[in-house]
Amino acid sequence: MEWKKTLFVLILLASMIGSFWYLYSFASRPVFHNYVSDEVWYVPASRNVLHRLGVELTYINETTGSRGVNIIFANESDDARYGYTVGEIALQYNATRELTYYSFPGLYFEIPPKNFQPFLNALKDTLPKGSYYVVPGFWYPDKENIQNYLNTEHPFLGKDFIMTAMLFGDRPINWRIPSIIAFVLLQPLVALAAYRISRSYLAALIALVFTVADPTLEAMSFVAMLDIYVALFVSLFVFLLAYDRDRWAAFAVGLASATKLSGGFGWPVLFIKALRKEKSLSRFLAVAFLLPITGFLIPNIPAMVAIGPLEWLNQFLGSFRWHLSNKGGSPESSQVWWWFIDKNPFPLHFDPNVFASTDPVLLLSMVVFILALPWLYRRKRGILEPFGVFWFTVLFFLLQYALGGTTQYTFYTTALVPPAAVVMGVALNELLHWEAFTTSLRTYREWFFKAKDRLSSLRG
Incomplete structure (x- = not known):
């Protein structure tokens, strides 16, 4: 088992280092030395807050x-x-x-x-x-x-990270480095969550592959937008749930929602788990409400200082009307159910073309796994939590649509990829009979040596 652990760690490190090198090289190309896509909103907002803070x-x-x-x-x-x-x-x-x-x-x-x-x-x-x-x-x-x-x-x-990077120089590649780091860091979180649930390095590697290869995560990790940070903290939330660190998971879901509110759409999983596990009312309230609220409020302190706590609260509450409104006939919009078939990917840049495309194999598999969930749950009970995070997030996006927030985009799926990748790793490891492959490999090996011996005898 030690060699498997060593190989897993080496693959994970190679993936993290390779991802950083590739994305940094791509994001620092001269053609991107300007605002890309919605960076035109998040970067100036970060600069303006820093200016107000002196x-x-x-x-x-x-x-x-x-x-x-x-x-x-x-x-x-x-x-x-x-x-x-x-x-x-x-x-x-x-x-x-x-x-x-x-x-x-x-x-x-x-x-x-x-x-x-x-x-x-x-x-x-x-x-x-x-x-x-x-x-x-x-x-x-x-x-x-x-x-x-x-x-x-x-x-x-998310803008806190952009602002921090700006302190080292207000230039495009600096804005994007935190996004790249976020993509790198979420990889071990997803892989280790899958390992914890399945106790299988193979399941962890499957989860890692679906994470690294996801076109939405990759696209969003080279721009200074908010969604890659949603993926990072949703990954942290799922990871801590898998390791039964419920208090830290409560704080993590607060951090996820402090990036974008969609990061907190998996909160009902935490609420249900706390309702089942916590024996005292105070502990239940702490896990279900106090710690998530604390995790949400702390990252918003710079904005509160910049414009005042009451004004920040008024603007935050007023934003719900914006979230639940139609933003006009955007040609790039993609409704929730379109995400599952990668309909109308969101363009981030042309020449070179960069699109936030979804992975239909990953997302449609989450639909198929509904049929196998009771069997999977009996074998690996921990799979229910990332599965729940995924589907509660989908349900809240559907609710947002039903309440009027009909302008949605494919890059919103960053919140869905980490729990889906964990489920995919665990489920495939359980559903596929891997002995078929190991037996076949041994058979190929036997055939190879038999053929080699046969050729040797013919030459003799």
């Missing part, structure tokens, strides 16, 4: 060595009145790049580092106080009101 970011153009800075005017009239003057001052300080924003009042410049502070001082001496403010860092996407956007319709944990 954090000054840095972007250095690797070609020119100049430092990026956004000059945001208080209103359109100030932009019209002072924009030309600001441009002239920037030229005096040897600006190497200038961008004009048309959807909001602002300009972007790249200034040589030695001239950066003198440039800001010149602006301060020339323009009236309150007519503008400065946001150092990467340029903004040219979107209406993006300079004020905080993305409060979603919780903040």
Whole structure:
């Protein structure tokens, strides 16, 4: 058994290292040195929160060595009145790049580092106080009101990771490194959860393969969006449930929902488990409610500090109307039942083409396994928890659709992949008769040596 454990660890490490190397190389390609897909919302929101917290970011153009800075005017009239003057001052300080924003009042410049502070001082001496403010860092996407956007319709944990990465440099590859790390870390969580339930390294490797090869997870791990973090913390939730660490699992489902509310759709599994196991009311309330709420609130503290706890709460509660509304006739939308057949994958980038496609084999297998669930449950009782997380998540997405949130996308399936991969690993290991393969391999080996002996005798 020791050699199996060693081989499993080596395969797992190779998968993690290989994934990081491939995704980092892909995400850092020059063609992606800009906002990709919905990064236009999450990255500026992260930058804006850091600005409100008084954090000054840095972007250095690797070609020119100049430092990026956004000059945001208080209103359109100030932009019209002072924009030309600001441009002239920037030229005096040897600006190497200038961008004009048309959807909001602002300009972007790249200034040589030695001239950066003198440039800001010149602006301060020339323009009236309150007519503008400065946001150092990467340029903004040219979107209406993006300079004020905080993305409060979603919780903040995913943006916490983006903000942390920005502290090391406000540039595209830095925004995406946490996403890549999230994809790498969820691999052992899924594999070890499958191993814990099945006590089989083969089941763990099956779960690992379906995780690493999943096209949705792979696509979402190279962009600075929120959904790969949903997958990470759902994986952590499933992992802790498998190891009967219910209190930590309670905190983990709070973290999952603190990334996107869909991350908490598997919470009923925890509630049912706590209802069955906990003997005292206080322990039940702690596991079922207090710890998940704590896990949800802590990552939202930066947003609370930035805009105030009451304003954050008002905006968060107000976001439910947005979540339960139709966002218009989006050509990229894909309803829940379409996910199972990979209908209408979500495009993230063209040339090269990157789509958030689902894995119909994985998702449709979860439908088939409903027929075998009682038999599987008798053999491996732990399979019920990831199975429940998967189907409760599907049911809540269906409920969201029924209540009016009909604009859904294939990349939402990141919340479904980890529990489905765990179930797939355990179920296939139980349902398939692996002795058929081992016996066949021994037979092939016997045939090979018989053929070899026969050829040797003929030559003799």
